[in-house]
Amino acid sequence: MQDNKEQVKDSPNAVVDHFFRHEYGKVVSYLTKKFGTSYIEQIEDAVQEALYKAMNNWAFNPVPDNPSGWIVRVANNYLIDTLRRDKKIQPKDEETLYMNMESSEDNPANVVLDDELQDGQLKMMFACCHPTLSPDSQIMLTLKLLAGFSNKEVAKSLLKKEEAVAKALTRAKQKMKEEVGSIDVPASGELKDRLESVLKVIYLLFNEGYSATTGEQVIKKDICFEAIRLCKMLAENKYFNAPSVNALMALMCFHASRFDAREDENGDIITLENQDRTIWNQQLIQLGFYYLTKASDNEDEVSDYHIQAGIAYNHCIAPTFEQTNWENILNLYNLQVATNLSPVIALNRLVALSKVKGAKQALTELQNLEDHKYLQEYHLLYAIKAELLVEVGDITNAKQAFEKAKSLTSNLKEVIHINKRLQSLKR
Amino acid sequence: MSNFLYLFRGGDARRIHQSPEEMQEHMQKWGAWMGGLKEQDILVDGLPLNNEGKVVEKAGAVISDGPFAEGAEVVGGYLIVKANDLNHAVEISKGCPIFEHEGNVEVREIMPIM
Numbered sequence: 001m002q003d004n005k006e007q008v009k010d011s012p013n014a015v016v017d018h019f020f021r022h023e024y025g026k027v028v029s030y031l032t033k034k035f036g037t038s039y040i041e042q043i044e045d046a047v048q049e050a051l052y053k054a055m056n057n058w059a060f061n062p063v064p065d066n067p068s069g070w071i072v073r074v075a076n077n078y079l080i081d082t083l084r085r086d087k088k089i090q091p092k093d094e095e096t097l098y099m100n101m102e103s104s105e106d107n108p109a110n111v112v113l114d115d116e117l118q119d120g121q122l123k124m125m126f127a128c129c130h131p132t133l134s135p136d137s138q139i140m141l142t143l144k145l146l147a148g149f150s151n152k153e154v155a156k157s158l159l160k161k162e163e164a165v166a167k168a169l170t171r172a173k174q175k176m177k178e179e180v181g182s183i184d185v186p187a188s189g190e191l192k193d194r195l196e197s198v199l200k201v202i203y204l205l206f207n208e209g210y211s212a213t214t215g216e217q218v219i220k221k222d223i224c225f226e227a228i229r230l231c232k233m234l235a236e237n238k239y240f241n242a243p244s245v246n247a248l249m250a251l252m253c254f255h256a257s258r259f260d261a262r263e264d265e266n267g268d269i270i271t272l273e274n275q276d277r278t279i280w281n282q283q284l285i286q287l288g289f290y291y292l293t294k295a296s297d298n299e300d301e302v303s304d305y306h307i308q309a310g311i312a313y314n315h316c317i318a319p320t321f322e323q324t325n326w327e328n329i330l331n332l333y334n335l336q337v338a339t340n341l342s343p344v345i346a347l348n349r350l351v352a353l354s355k356v357k358g359a360k361q362a363l364t365e366l367q368n369l370e371d372h373k374y375l376q377e378y379h380l381l382y383a384i385k386a387e388l389l390v391e392v393g394d395i396t397n398a399k400q401a402f403e404k405a406k407s408l409t410s411n412l413k414e415v416i417h418i419n420k421r422l423q424s425l426k427r
Numbered sequence: 428m429s430n431f432l433y434l435f436r437g438g439d440a441r442r443i444h445q446s447p448e449e450m451q452e453h454m455q456k457w458g459a460w461m462g463g464l465k466e467q468d469i470l471v472d473g474l475p476l477n478n479e480g481k482v483v484e485k486a487g488a489v490i491s492d493g494p495f496a497e498g499a500e501v502v503g504g505y506l507i508v509k510a511n512d513l514n515h516a517v518e519i520s521k522g523c524p525i526f527e528h529e530g531n532v533e534v535r536e537i538m539p540i541m
Contacts, residue, residue: 012454012455012457012458013455013458013459013462015451015454015455018448018451019451020447020448020450020451020454021446021447021448021451023447024447048447051447051450052450054450054454055450055451055453055454056475056503056504057475058454058458059454059458059461060457060461060474060475061474061475148446148447148448149446149448150444150445150446150447150448150449152446153446153448
């Protein structure tokens with residue numbers, strides 16, 4: 001978005017980036033907390049309407065001192081009007097539910113505190129990630145109701161068709177009404193499990209944005225930062241500030257620090273080995289380190305996110321690719337493989353193994369993975385195999401493995417990358 | 428120099444189903460455009476209009492909801508700008524972000540007080 005920070009305070013251009021999008025999530029959450037999930041559609045309409053009003057108004061008039069409060073009140077009152085028209089509320093309740101647009105300062109009941117907005121969003125997170133909802137629904141609801149994405153933007157970012165997303169969201173909201181009802185913070189007894197499913201959605205969101213798939217890069221970066229924003233909200237709350245939350249924050253910060261270094265000017269992939277490390281975002285690395293330290297406060301709890309953050313951290317602090325502490329990384333992978341049965345992790349471990357013990361041993365261990373049913377059609381297995389074969393000097397088989405990898409990916413960027421690698425082998 | 432009235436018709440974002448992100452971008456384009464007019468010191472006045480309204484006819488004998496049933500016809504706001512002549516005023520209006528939403532601008536010279 002074009003940005004002109006020198007604009008005067010009350011011009012619409014002084015509104016911070018993504019303000020509308022975040023406001024959507026905040027106010028939808030707040031009103032859902034107040035009125036329950038049964039009115040979710042009406043609530044979304046009301047917030048959308050309030051944002052239209054803001055858009056039309058603030059282009060002409062000065063932006064109010066508290067733009068967020070303005071939107072809450074307009075949306076709230078629009079919702080009351082809708083509910084009254086549909087006879088969902090009693091006339092006697094109307095008055096108490098209306099928010100006065102004029103005298104919010106004098107009337108404390110009219111002021112919606114930031115804490116309350118925060119609280120609504122946290123509750124909404126748990127509602128969107130409710131265990132009765134499918135993982136797909138959880139992700140879509142989070143993007144729609146908390147991150148303020150439109151159906152079209154959800155579709156774009158998840159590489160789905162817009163109509164399919166619209167249908168899925170309608171179903172998901174229906175299910176939410178039936179299963180979740182009013183939104184609330186889970187009781188302490190089930191907190192751990194519920195928090196885990198929230199973290200999983202955040203993690204999946206981040207990966208969705210971070211994976212080098214084709215399509216709209218801008219929106220992909222946006223989802224990553226949404227994932228970070230949501231996780232940060234958990235980390236800043238005493239009740240939810242678990243070690244795993246901090247570890248996930250650290251992990252995402254470390255990965256996000258490499259955003260600008262991962263692509264060349266054509267948008268083609270630059271692998272870790274060839275990235276310009278001077279443009280890694282040091283601020284994000286520092287932030288990641290801060291969260292990693294916090295994540296280690298309680299040494300008893302080591303989540304998968306801890307290990308992944310540790311691996312990412314080791315990459316972030318290496319001055320050059322050659323100086324990477326591969327032994328540390330391999331140890332972390334060994335730890336991870338022991339607790340996590342994912343074959344993809346076992347595969348990634350082989351890269352570290354080849355750096356410590358040599359490509360030959362990595363190739364031997366790779367044979368055990370080749371028959372794994374999840375990896376047989378996985379292009380990265382063949383890409384890694386090809387690189388290992390190059391290292392041991394077996395160019396003929398390396399080429400074959402690259403070709404196989406190419407045939408298994410539909411991602412144009414990866415195809416381009418593999419073609420470049422094949423080109424370099426010809427010479 | 429004369430004053431010219433811009434009447435903004437249509438371009439109602441509701442019909443286009445903009446996302447919050449797109450709304451903000453659109454609003455900021457308006458802000459930038461009007462900021463430019465202010466900077467050139469040719470912006471005299473301007474306000475948005477609420478959608479709801481009434482049309483009063485026959486001294487109140489007929490009052491209808493309005494202004495219009497057709498969304499495309501609704502005047503959403505107005506501006507008054509200073510320009511050399513009608514052509515100049517038309518030229519200035521071309522930068523208006525309303526065209527992104529398929530709205531239009533009616534440009535009229537305001538009659539000077541004699």
